[in-house]
Amino acid sequence: MKRIALLLSILAAVAPVSAQSEQVYDFPIFDWYIGTVVLAGLVIVWAFYTLFKLTRYLDEELRISKQKLAGTWVEPKPIVKEPEPEEEQLSEGEQRSVMHLIHDWVPIEEEASITLDHDYDGIRELDNRLPPWWTALFYVTIAFSVVYMLHYHVLKTGDSPVESYEKSVIKAHEERLARLASSTDDISAKTVTVLTDASSLKAGAEIFQQNCQTCHGVYGEGILGAGPNMTDPYWIHGGAISDLYTTIRYGVPAKGMIAWKDQLPPKQIQQVASFILSLQGTNPANAIPAQGELYIPEIEAEQPETPEDSTDLRISRAGL
Numbered sequence: 001m002k003r004i005a006l007l008l009s010i011l012a013a014v015a016p017v018s019a020q021s022e023q024v025y026d027f028p029i030f031d032w033y034i035g036t037v038v039l040a041g042l043v044i045v046w047a048f049y050t051l052f053k054l055t056r057y058l059d060e061e062l063r064i065s066k067q068k069l070a071g072t073w074v075e076p077k078p079i080v081k082e083p084e085p086e087e088e089q090l091s092e093g094e095q096r097s098v099m100h101l102i103h104d105w106v107p108i109e110e111e112a113s114i115t116l117d118h119d120y121d122g123i124r125e126l127d128n129r130l131p132p133w134w135t136a137l138f139y140v141t142i143a144f145s146v147v148y149m150l151h152y153h154v155l156k157t158g159d160s161p162v163e164s165y166e167k168s169v170i171k172a173h174e175e176r177l178a179r180l181a182s183s184t185d186d187i188s189a190k191t192v193t194v195l196t197d198a199s200s201l202k203a204g205a206e207i208f209q210q211n212c213q214t215c216h217g218v219y220g221e222g223i224l225g226a227g228p229n230m231t232d233p234y235w236i237h238g239g240a241i242s243d244l245y246t247t248i249r250y251g252v253p254a255k256g257m258i259a260w261k262d263q264l265p266p267k268q269i270q271q272v273a274s275f276i277l278s279l280q281g282t283n284p285a286n287a288i289p290a291q292g293e294l295y296i297p298e299i300e301a302e303q304p305e306t307p308e309d310s311t312d313l314r315i316s317r318a319g320l
Contacts, residue, residue, distance in 0.1 A: 187266035204275025219284035239295030244273035
């Protein structure tokens with residue numbers, strides 16, 4: 001009976017594994033394949049255990065046969081189990097000890113009543129009962145596995161861990177899209193400009209501290225093997241605001257820099273790029289050597305007026 005109960009508990013524990021939703025695997029039959037493999041493994045373990053017990057039994061029979069041939073075998077006395085005394089009624093106020101409730105063992109002087117016929121080199125096996133707390137916990141796990149299977153896989157009254165994860169991913173994606181859509185800034189590498197107001201630079205500094213200083217240093221001094229120095233006029237990917245915007249937005253995968261377009265909206269990229277340009281010439285301590293090419297900001301000069309422009313200007317002034 002105990003073996004049947006153990007087998008039923010194993011089946012109840014394996015059932016949730018074999019009843020996984022089709023969303024977990026692309027091939028639905030693979031769900032039952034896992035359950036079948038687990039059951040096959042348990043059957044193999046059970047077979048090895050039975051074979052082990054059979055081997056012990058044959059060894060014992062062989063030992064007895066050898067003793068009988070040698071004339072040294074002595075027939076063991078049959079073990080007569082004493083009748084179990086009737087449980088005494090506890091008088092009012094008497095309670096069972098805590099240790100008895102935890103272990104429920106048999107006293108040493110009464111071990112003869114639970115001695116089994118397994119004898120190996122003088123060592124006998126006792127049929128002690130399992131501790132009550134262990135038995136109760138075992139039954140709780142069986143009940144939990146049945147409730148779990150019915151709740152998640154049969155009645156589908158709750159989201160499985162996989163479904164919860166997929167919903168959280170979808171929700172995070174929708175929140176990111178909403179955050180990016182709420183940004184009314186139409187900023188691109190062609191339209192981005194340098195921000196010089198204090199509030200924008202402060203916001204850019206906060207973004208830099210949260211995301212950039214790990215590789216580029218607290219003051220933009222750079223870290224060897226990680227990020228270049230941002231306080232000198234030498235740049236690897238260009239020092240214009242449009243170059244910085246493009247580098248931050250799309251990253252440099254070959255150098256280990258990720259693309260920040262999914263984490264930062266265009267406005268925040270403009271703010272942190274403007275803050276980085278404000279670090280030019282600060283000369284912080286422990287700055288690493290310059291890398292890249294020298295970048296000199298271009299100054300737009302006034303274009304000379306051409307004769308055609310002068311003619312058009314005179315015509316417009318004349319109202320023609």
